[in-house]
Amino acid sequence: MLYQLYETQRALMAPFSEFASASAKLYSHPLSPFSHTPMAQRVAAGFDLLHRLAKEYEKPAFGIHTVRVGGVDVAVQEKVAIEKPFCRLLRFKRFTDDHDVLVKMKTQPTVLVVAPLSGHHATLLRDTVRSLLQDHKVYITDWTDARMVPVEKGPFHLHDYVHYVQEFIRHIGPGVHVMSVCQPTVPVLAAVSLMASDGEFTPRTLTMMGGPIDARKSPTAVNNLAMNKSHSWFENNVIYRVPPNYPGAGRAVYPGFLQHTGFVAMNPDRHLSSHYDYFLDLIRGDGDSAEAHRQFYDEYNAVLDMPAEYYLDTIKVVFQDFALVNGTWRVKGRLVRPQDITGTALLTVEGELDDISGAGQTKAAHALCTGIPVEHQFHYDVPGAGHYGIFSGRRWREMVYPRVRDFIANFHGAHPGDVPRPIKMVEVPGAPHVPPGTPPRRRRTGTKTATRAAAASGRKTSPRRAQR
CATH class of the missing domain: 3.40.50.1820 (Alpha/Beta hydrolase fold, catalytic domain)
Structure with missing residues (x-):
C-alpha cells in the first residue's frame, strides 16, 4: 500500500514539476519581459528549485565517450x-x-x-x-x-x-x-x-x-x-510489492524511495543547506556551482x-x-x-x-x-x-x-x-x-556550494571534482 501511495503522489506531483520548470524558463529567458528584475531572478530560482525537488530522477548514463x-x-x-x-x-x-x-x-x-x-x-x-x-x-x-x-x-x-x-x-x-x-x-x-x-x-x-x-x-x-x-x-516494515504500472508488478522489493529517504535522513541539514545554496547560486548567476549541484543530485536522487x-x-x-x-x-x-x-x-x-x-x-x-x-x-x-x-x-x-x-x-x-x-x-x-x-590538499572553487553539495552525502570532496 505504501508503494502505491508513493506512486500516486509522484503522479500528482509530475504536472506541478513541469509547470515549475516552464515557469523558471519563462522568468529567466533573456527575451522575457519579466527577466530583468531582481524579483524575477528570485522567482525563476524558486521555480527551478521546486522543479528539481518534485521531479522524478531516472537512471543516469555513464557518458564515457x-x-x-x-x-x-x-x-x-x-x-x-x-x-x-x-x-x-x-x-x-x-x-x-x-x-x-x-x-x-x-x-x-x-x-x-x-x-x-x-x-x-x-x-x-x-x-x-x-x-x-x-x-x-x-x-x-x-x-x-x-x-x-x-x-x-x-x-x-x-x-x-x-x-x-x-x-x-x-x-x-x-x-x-x-x-x-x-x-x-x-x-x-x-x-x-x-x-x-x-x-x-x-x-x-x-x-x-x-x-x-x-x-x-x-x-x-x-x-x-x-x-x-x-x-x-x-x-x-521495509518490504513492499511493486505497483501494477511497472513490468515487475507484484514483485517483493525494498523500494528505492525508502532507501533514498534513509540516505537523506543521515544528513538532513546538509541537504537543506545544499539546496539553499543552489537557490542562491541561481540568483547570483553562478552557473558552474549550480551545474555541480545538478550533476551531484541527478546521481544521488536516482535510486533503484x-x-x-x-x-x-x-x-x-x-x-x-x-x-x-x-x-x-x-x-x-x-x-x-x-x-x-x-x-x-x-x-x-x-x-x-x-x-x-x-x-x-x-x-x-x-x-x-x-x-x-x-x-x-x-x-x-x-x-x-x-x-x-x-x-x-x-x-x-x-x-x-x-x-x-x-x-x-x-x-x-x-x-x-x-x-x-x-x-x-x-x-x-x-x-x-x-x-x-596528512591533511588533504585544498583548491579554491570560488564558492562553497559545490563543497556543501558533496557534504550532503558525507563526502569531503565537492561534486564538481567528483564528476570530473
Missing part, C-alpha cells in the same frame, strides 16, 4: 557482454587508429568492477571506470532495477549474486583482476572462495574497497540499524529497488549472523572457505572518515584469506576520505587509483606461486607517499 591512453584520446563504446534478468555485464570497449596505443591497450590488464547493489545505480562508479580505462580493459556489473524485472523471471537471492559474479569471472577468463566496491566485497569474496575450493582459476588480484567483511568492527549507524532490528522487523530476497539475505548473513567471518556461510549447501584462495593477491582499501563501512571492516578479509602468502596481501587507509572518496573524486584519482593501478600491474604477469618484485604493505611502488594523517 573518450579516454586518454598513452597521451592519445581514444573512443570508448559501451557494450553489453552478458545480459541476465537482474544484471548486465557491461564492457567499455576502446578504439583508436594509433598503432602504438593499440598495441599497448591489447597488453593491458582486464578489470572486472563489481558495483554495489545497494540503492544507487552502477553509474555512481563513473569516476572509477573513467580512471581505470586509462590503463585497463574494463567490465562492470550494471544491476537492474528490480521493479523492471517481471515476476516470472523468479526471485534473486544473495547466492544468485554470488553465482552471477562467478559467471562473469569465467566469461572474462584467466588473468582477470576483480575490484569490488562496498556491498559486493562479501559476495565477491564468497564467489572467489568457492571457485578456489573447486580448483578453478581465480582472479590474479582482488581489490576490496569499503565493504562490510566484518561489520562487527567499528560499527556505523548503518551497521547498527541492521544489527539491532530483528530479521522479521525488516521483512514487515532491490529484490526483497537478496536484501533480507544480506541483512541476515552479513549483519546479523556474520556468517562469513564465523565460517558458517553456505551457498547452496557449500561452505564458503576464503582460506582456500592461494593464487590471488589481495588489496583492501578503507577511508579514514568512512561513515558507512567502519575502520577495520574491509581489512578483516586478510585474517580470512590465510592461504594467500603474506607478501601478496596489502592494505591502504586513505587519509581524509569518506566512503565515496575512496572510489570517486580527487582522493580516488590522486591517492587511491595510483596504488590500485600499480598493485594490478605488479601481479598481472605473475602466475600462482610466483612472487613478483617486493612490495611493502600499504605502499605500492610508483605511487606517491602520503603518510597517514
Whole structure:
C-alpha cells in the first residue's frame, strides 16, 4: 500500500514539476519581459528549485565517450557482454587508429568492477571506470532495477549474486583482476572462495574497497540499524510489492524511495543547506556551482529497488549472523572457505572518515584469506576520505587509483606461486607517499556550494571534482 501511495503522489506531483520548470524558463529567458528584475531572478530560482525537488530522477548514463591512453584520446563504446534478468555485464570497449596505443591497450590488464547493489545505480562508479580505462580493459556489473524485472523471471537471492559474479569471472577468463566496491566485497569474496575450493582459476588480484567483511568492527549507524532490528522487523516494515504500472508488478522489493529517504535522513541539514545554496547560486548567476549541484543530485536522487530476497539475505548473513567471518556461510549447501584462495593477491582499501563501512571492516578479509602468502596481501587507509572518496573524486584519482593501478600491474604477469618484485604493505611502488594523517590538499572553487553539495552525502570532496 505504501508503494502505491508513493506512486500516486509522484503522479500528482509530475504536472506541478513541469509547470515549475516552464515557469523558471519563462522568468529567466533573456527575451522575457519579466527577466530583468531582481524579483524575477528570485522567482525563476524558486521555480527551478521546486522543479528539481518534485521531479522524478531516472537512471543516469555513464557518458564515457573518450579516454586518454598513452597521451592519445581514444573512443570508448559501451557494450553489453552478458545480459541476465537482474544484471548486465557491461564492457567499455576502446578504439583508436594509433598503432602504438593499440598495441599497448591489447597488453593491458582486464578489470572486472563489481558495483554495489545497494540503492544507487552502477553509474555512481563513473569516476572509477573513467580512471581505470586509462590503463585497463574494463567490465562492470550494471544491476537492474528490480521493479523492471517481471515476476516470472523468479526471485534473486544473495547466492544468485554470488553465482552471477562467478559467471562473469569465467566469461572474462584467466588473468582477470576483480575490484569490488562496498556491498559486493562479501559476495565477491564468497564467489572467489568457492571457485578456489573447486580448483578453478581465480582472479590474479582482488581489490576490496569499503565493504562490510566484518561489520562487527567499528560499527556505523548503518551497521547498527541492521544489527539491532530483528530479521522479521525488516521483512514487515521495509518490504513492499511493486505497483501494477511497472513490468515487475507484484514483485517483493525494498523500494528505492525508502532507501533514498534513509540516505537523506543521515544528513538532513546538509541537504537543506545544499539546496539553499543552489537557490542562491541561481540568483547570483553562478552557473558552474549550480551545474555541480545538478550533476551531484541527478546521481544521488536516482535510486533503484532491490529484490526483497537478496536484501533480507544480506541483512541476515552479513549483519546479523556474520556468517562469513564465523565460517558458517553456505551457498547452496557449500561452505564458503576464503582460506582456500592461494593464487590471488589481495588489496583492501578503507577511508579514514568512512561513515558507512567502519575502520577495520574491509581489512578483516586478510585474517580470512590465510592461504594467500603474506607478501601478496596489502592494505591502504586513505587519509581524509569518506566512503565515496575512496572510489570517486580527487582522493580516488590522486591517492587511491595510483596504488590500485600499480598493485594490478605488479601481479598481472605473475602466475600462482610466483612472487613478483617486493612490495611493502600499504605502499605500492610508483605511487606517491602520503603518510597517514596528512591533511588533504585544498583548491579554491570560488564558492562553497559545490563543497556543501558533496557534504550532503558525507563526502569531503565537492561534486564538481567528483564528476570530473
